[in-house]
Amino acid sequence: MSVAPGMVRKLLAHAFFVGLVVLLLCAPLPAQKSSFSPEVKQALEKMHGGDPDAAITLAHDLEKAQPEHPLGYLLEAEARWWKIYCAACEVKWVMVDAWKRPKKAGDEEYLKVADRAIHLAEAQIKKNDSAEMRLYAGIGWALKARLYGLREERRATAHAGVEAREEFLHATQLDPNLADAYTGLGLYNYYVDTLSPIVKMMRFFMGIPGGSKKEGILQLERAMNQGELTSIEARFYLAKNLRTYDHQYERALTIATPLIEHYPHNPLFLLLVGNLSMELGKNENAAANFRAAQKLTVPDPTCAARVEQLVQTFLSLLH
Numbered sequence: 001m002s003v004a005p006g007m008v009r010k011l012l013a014h015a016f017f018v019g020l021v022v023l024l025l026c027a028p029l030p031a032q033k034s035s036f037s038p039e040v041k042q043a044l045e046k047m048h049g050g051d052p053d054a055a056i057t058l059a060h061d062l063e064k065a066q067p068e069h070p071l072g073y074l075l076e077a078e079a080r081w082w083k084i085y086c087a088a089c090e091v092k093w094v095m096v097d098a099w100k101r102p103k104k105a106g107d108e109e110y111l112k113v114a115d116r117a118i119h120l121a122e123a124q125i126k127k128n129d130s131a132e133m134r135l136y137a138g139i140g141w142a143l144k145a146r147l148y149g150l151r152e153e154r155r156a157t158a159h160a161g162v163e164a165r166e167e168f169l170h171a172t173q174l175d176p177n178l179a180d181a182y183t184g185l186g187l188y189n190y191y192v193d194t195l196s197p198i199v200k201m202m203r204f205f206m207g208i209p210g211g212s213k214k215e216g217i218l219q220l221e222r223a224m225n226q227g228e229l230t231s232i233e234a235r236f237y238l239a240k241n242l243r244t245y246d247h248q249y250e251r252a253l254t255i256a257t258p259l260i261e262h263y264p265h266n267p268l269f270l271l272l273v274g275n276l277s278m279e280l281g282k283n284e285n286a287a288a289n290f291r292a293a294q295k296l297t298v299p300d301p302t303c304a305a306r307v308e309q310l311v312q313t314f315l316s317l318l319h
Contacts, residue, residue, distance in 0.1 A: 036228065043075050047082060048232055050266035051299050055079035070124075070136040073117035077143045080110045086268060086303035088150060091313045095244060096275050100152050107147060114143040131175035138167030142184055161188065179226035183234045186219030190241055224255075235259060240272060249279040260289070267293040267307045274314060283318050290314050
């Protein structure tokens, strides 16, 4: 599929504002040794299995059990993001993604929860600096950057993204083997290096650090294969980025396919894999994934309605 130069520039500029640093909390794939409690792992499984509301309920339980620990609040904010993301998804340029939307009810609650997680992590850092709490602080800032980016609030996105990057860097300095921190760093490096020359100039004058796409891909691959919290996020965004900016559809499909193998009830994963199959001309496989998403019972009614719209759009493009 060819993309007009103007469209490419718009996509690259969009990447800076929407994807400067994006971080989702995710369960490991494939299964590996985890230091997290069964309750945390259950919340992650619900979230990535396509039921963020159930994950929010479990996150609230964690918040009550450990009110001074940031992880429960991060899980809640991340689950809220899945709902926001699904509701905002559209098909543009034959690609499904959450491109942009205005402020909506619920945004402030999402930001409040993210701020709470940042505050708790920073309080722990003051007592005893650790890679774990630096990671959690970075996740909190990245959660804020993501929503600001979706709303096209450019300065707020840049500020939160840089804060997140600094926390991830601190985390890797304290523990170079903390693979989860490389998801945020990898996304930062990838997106910043794909910016148009004009936006790169803006980045320079705003004092925003540069990045390397090659390094970013290596960091995302490391997180995808070794991370505990962020392996699925690294896999999802690496596949999506290779589709959107590099048009490496075959490689992206190989990376994304395990998502639907492990989480067959998540419609967003099915839509991405279907989208990639469609780009490769594998229309029968694409249609099968779209119809599989359509047949799911999606707990969130807003997400369910949006999935139906997206499926109908894709199926119409196949004919």
